[in-house]
Amino acid sequence: MAFSELIALYLFLGGASAGSFAVISSIDLATAFVHARDRRYARTPTHYFGSRSRSVTQRRVARLVYSVAFAMIVLGLTCLLADLGRPDAFYMIFLYPTASFMSLGAFALAFLAICMAIALAEAVLVLSPAWEKAALVAKAAGVVLSLVVMLYTGMLLETVVAVPLWRSTWLPVLFLFSSLSCGCAVVLISTCFCESYEGIRAWTRKLIAADVAAVALEVVSAAALTISVNAASASRPFDALLVGDQAGLFWLGFVGCGILAPLMVELPALIARRRHASGVVAAMSLLVLVGGFCLRLALVNAGVQVAV
Secondary structure: OOOOHHHHHHHHHHHHHHHHHHHHHHHHHHHHHHHHHOHHHOOOOOOOOOHHHOOHHHHHHHHHHHHHHHHHHHHHHHHHHHHHOOHHHHHHHHHOOOOOHHHHHHHHHHHHHHHHHHHHHHHHOOOOHHHHHHHHHHHHHHHHHHHHHHHHHHHHHHOOOOOHHHOOOHHHHHHHHHHHHHHHHHHHHHHHOOOOHHHHHHHHHHHHHHHHHHHHHHHHHHHHHHHHHHHHOOOOOOHHHHOOOOHHHHHHHHHHHHHHHHHHHHHHHHHOOOOOOHHHHHHHHHHHHHHHHHHHHHHHHHHHHHHO
16 A cells, blocks of 8 residues: 555544544433433333434534534545555455455444444434434444544554554554544534534533543653654654654644644633633634644654655
8 A cells, every 4th residue: 555645634534533423422322321311201102312312502513523524434535545546456345355454444434434324314314213213323333433443543554564653552542542632623613613602511611621631642642652663663763753854743733733732722721610712612623633634644754754
């Protein structure tokens, strides 16, 4: 496989779409579970409320996030096919499945796209209780598949043994937490487009707290990746990111936009129990997405340079 900017974009879109689906589906599942246990609904024949268990504002947010997540995964797969140059090579994975990691990742992406389509249909259309239950199952399965896809985007690079920069088990872990942070950012941006932003602030505080946790774990994973990669090779391949040609992308893009900016904006607000305006939340979330893309682009570019 020829690694290029399209592969970096595919890794970003695949991880961000899986992260955003995991975040919004977890919120929907938690909301449905709370309503199912509420005694006021105990006599309801279905014992489950899908779109009806959420407020109008929450349904609008879910509709937007599911739409964006589905669009991102389709665009990401398009980037992968364009980089391969031979779309039939991708189709062969489904026609002749194997036990390889590439085959597992391809099927996880395909089934996740199906789960996204079902969740999107439930968010957009007025469905019967039976279909709402099916959507609940799709969301639960999609959360598991999302975790697989988020790890897969990192393991796709790790399995390329010719590139010492990517040969670390910490790379998939870093991609996992980066994808979750990007997922929180997508949901937070979606809340800013709601007519009633005030009615969704209970979500934003919890999402910001989750994003801070994900970013903190990103820092730990990035540090562990740096140490493990440089310790495994005398050439210290990670230095290509720290002081090499990709240092600008790494420090300004990933560290500046994806790590420092959200921590400087979100952490003080959480400690002081202060709430930001929708414009601040949107700007901070966009920086998180920029940081997620810069991380992948820097890793792909530096890996190719080190391998040459």
